[in-house]
Amino acid sequence: MQIDKNQLLRFTTAGSVDDGKSTLIGRLLYDSKSIFEDQLSNVAAISKKKGFEHLDLALFTDGLRDEREQGITIDVAYRYFTTPKRKFIIADTPGHIQYTRNMVTGASTANVAIVLIDARKGVIEQTKRHSYIASLLQISHIIVCVNKMDLVNYSEEVFTNIVQDYEEISSKMMIKDVRYIPISALKGDNVVIRSQQMPWYQNAPLLHTLETIHISSDTNKVDARFPVQTVLRPQSNDFPDFRGYAGKIAGGIFRTGDQVTVYPSGLSSTIKTINQYDELLEEAFVDMSVVFTLEDEIDISRGDMLVKSNNVPKVTQDLTAMLCWLHHQPAKPKAKYIIKHTTNEQKAILKNVYYKVDIDTLKRNEEAKEIEMNTICKVQLRTTLPLIIDSYSKNRTTGSFILIDAATNETVAAGMVV
Structure with a gap:
């Protein structure tokens, strides 16, 4: 090969x-x-x-x-x-x-x-x-x-x-x-x-x-995902009515004229232009940083996600995930954390621990509920507002997140949506 x-x-x-x-x-x-x-x-x-x-x-x-x-x-x-x-x-x-x-x-x-x-x-x-x-x-x-x-x-x-x-x-x-x-x-x-x-x-x-060794790309080229990082409003005489949405494509391919839906609002529009620096593009694909403009004025902000209307992700406040606990302080029962997922940040609560993985035997321990440093476990989280997710097996970007301690601003865990 x-x-x-x-x-x-x-x-x-x-x-x-x-x-x-x-x-x-x-x-x-x-x-x-x-x-x-x-x-x-x-x-x-x-x-x-x-x-x-x-x-x-x-x-x-x-x-x-x-x-x-x-x-x-x-x-x-x-x-x-x-x-x-x-x-x-x-x-x-x-x-x-x-x-x-x-x-x-x-x-x-x-x-x-x-x-x-x-x-x-x-x-x-x-x-x-x-x-x-x-x-x-x-x-x-x-x-x-x-x-x-x-x-x-x-x-x-x-x-x-x-x-x-x-x-x-x-x-x-x-x-x-x-x-x-x-x-x-x-x-x-x-x-x-x-x-x-x-x-x-x-x-x-x-x-x-x-x-x-042959490595196939681990990026998802099918499910189009565009987490909005920021909204661009130049406020200049050259672009008096410009409103663009900047971010990095997390999956799939977008083309001008594509019908897209914005989540979590569920409102739809059509891609008017795709801009990269001073260049107009006909299409953009995963890992490219671009700016979209839409045909319609829709209320969009950081943390929202644009997807193709015929290929929608899961929008939910309840996440089931595999969690790697990274902090020396153990997780507190029913404690609240900040969850960072793509460009979105929400508050989240650790609702349930389904099981811990016994690393020595690789078996599931459904009795143990304590989460300490280096624990790998399957958990349920609930967020204050909906997140737009895919399973980690489908998309590494939209299927992963980190948990942050709100008091210390330290990263305490990394998670993968199942």
């Missing part, structure tokens, strides 16, 4: 602390010659200062001072690199359980998730947690990298046992494509170059897999 050389692939790393995520990314960047000379010199100097005889590859992504001093990743580190075959954005996420919320952030836009497993430890709770989050976020491709194979004498038996264990848990999740690669990020085995130490592994190394 021909790969578009300009195609962008976003991937995230996940796994437990000290599994070697940052070292793996450093190895990818170093062996693919994507490191600038000044970065290389800086990392070489710091590695020497720390007493290492080799380059500490993790320093290429651990950019914060606290991270370098502690030898751990705290925040999501984004890195960009290009090969002759493809462009990449990497989100290197923390492995510590208290930073699971950062993993949710880093994985939310990924096409591929690389799950690292320490060959000495095998599948552990964080492996299951991160894999489950990846499945919730509808990441279609998982590449399981069994790292530190050099520390288990490059044993095929160790690798095979881990593959069997992971197959058992992935079969319970919504993951379409899982691939397995035995690697040593420190030594470079099967990262960019095929390993001579593991002749029993006959498939491609990691970089080649990333370059050739």
Whole structure:
């Protein structure tokens, strides 16, 4: 299959602390010659200062001072690199359980998730947690990298046992494509170059897999959705009666002359013009930021949504969603939060907890109702005013939201509409 050389692939790393995520990314960047000379010199100097005889590859992504001093990743580190075959954005996420919320952030836009497993430890709770989050976020491709194979004498038996264990848990999740690669990020085995130490592994190394893996677009090109970000009224002599509606298309294709309905009001009109900067367009599609004008004067404001009249979303005040609790303070029963969904903000109350997911067994616990940090659960929310939603499986933008603590303005949870 021909790969578009300009195609962008976003991937995230996940796994437990000290599994070697940052070292793996450093190895990818170093062996693919994507490191600038000044970065290389800086990392070489710091590695020497720390007493290492080799380059500490993790320093290429651990950019914060606290991270370098502690030898751990705290925040999501984004890195960009290009090969002759493809462009990449990497989100290197923390492995510590208290930073699971950062993993949710880093994985939310990924096409591929690389799950690292320490060959000495095998599948552990964080492996299951991160894999489950990846499945919730509808990441279609998982590449399981069994790292530190050099520390288990490059044993095929160790690798095979881990593959069997992971197959058992992935079969319970919504993951379409899982691939397995035995690697040593420190030594470079099967990262960019095929390993001579593991002749029993006959498939491609990691970089080649990333370059050739087929990613279909995860954007919805069928259901036309346009959340209004702001209303433009220039108040100038050149445009005395101009009223435009600016925003970013969240799904589908809009064309001039299309019949559209505004929600939650339910009023309809026709698209008069589509503007992008000073250019008039005949059509606009998902991820484009544009300005619509309509044939009729309708009361529209930020948070409203324009959709095609023959393809309407769900308009409701009751949401059923999978929730990842991100805050150290537990959820309060019947507490009120601010829900942010596309460009809309409302107050919401947590009405019901259907079940919590036991990460260790991946079973539902319908008895437990407490929501604490890193809890993944199915809940019911009720908002003060209707929201215009799709299920997350249909549209990542209109099917996702965050909850904010009204008192502290801190993000406490991320949700996916089911």
